[in-house]
Amino acid sequence: MKMKKKKNQNIQGLIQKLILNAHIIYTNGIFSIKNNKLLAKQILLVLTLTFGAISVVRGEISTTVFLPDGNTPLALVDPDIPHVYKDVMVGTKLIIVVSSDTNEYWGDGYGGDGGSLAIEEAYWPYGVLSAAEPLINGSDWSGSHLPAAGTEAVVWDWEESGIDGFDLYTGSTGIEAGDWFIIDYNATNIGDCNVGFYDHRISWVEPIYYLSFSHVRTRDFNNDTIVNLADFAMFASRWLATNCTGLNWCDGTDLDIDGGVDVNDLMLFCEFWLERTQ
Secondary structure, three states: OOOOOOHHHHHHHHHHHHHHHHHHHHHHOOOOOOOOHHHHHHHHHHHHHHHHHHHHOOOOEEEEEEOOOOOOEOOEOOOOOOOEEOOEEOOOEEEEEEEEOOOOOOOOOOOOOOEEEEEEHHHOOOEEEEOOOOEEOOOEEHHHEOHHHOOOOEEEEEEEOOEEEEEEEOOOOOOOOEEEEEEEEEEOOOEEEEEEEEEOOOOOOOOOEEEEEEEEOOOOOOOOOEOOHHHHHHHHHOOOOOOOOOOOOOOOOOOOOOOOOOHHHHHHHHOOOOOEOO
């Protein structure tokens, strides 16, 4: 995450100085045009209403997580609790789409705000973010910014102590409301993983929220990217086995890792019937 002085902060700082100067002029009665305190008061009001509103009103930039088909949103554990998602199998690739409801500028990577998707070091064993090629000039993952993000959009990967991810910037021209960026998320190991979503207009240090994923044992026993009859046949071949131990756990069919393959494992298997991992 590139900690640069941001253009919007410079503009807002200038606005604040203008408002402050107008306030001083009004208070002290030293306005240069005929010492007109009424005019100074009017300027103060206009600056406050106009520029104050500009610095506060912003479009909403948000994320949606999709299953590997790119069309089906990943379900939430509880519809009333955002960004906490239902279990996915290890080996599943999810698609994170960053969208905006406005054509507002979102940074240029040099002096602007932009945003990031990032994973902290504690979660590195469980999930990985990746961007889409082609890689332009050795830095811009151009396949991960969409036309609505503008003609100057860039996606940069980065790593700092204890965290890594991708910076997302729109540039300043050709921006439209809609889907701006696509970043892939890969569930690599059993466990939980949080992906931070940063809006640098709000904070460069703290995410505005985390996307919370939980990874469970795969039901795609033959690794063909879909849970189907071939996997059920492998499961059935281990039915009622009682000697499941170690990392293998009866070729993965002992899904609750209690040492045997039984009806409980069958129920767990069926939860992901016909689901794809890629």
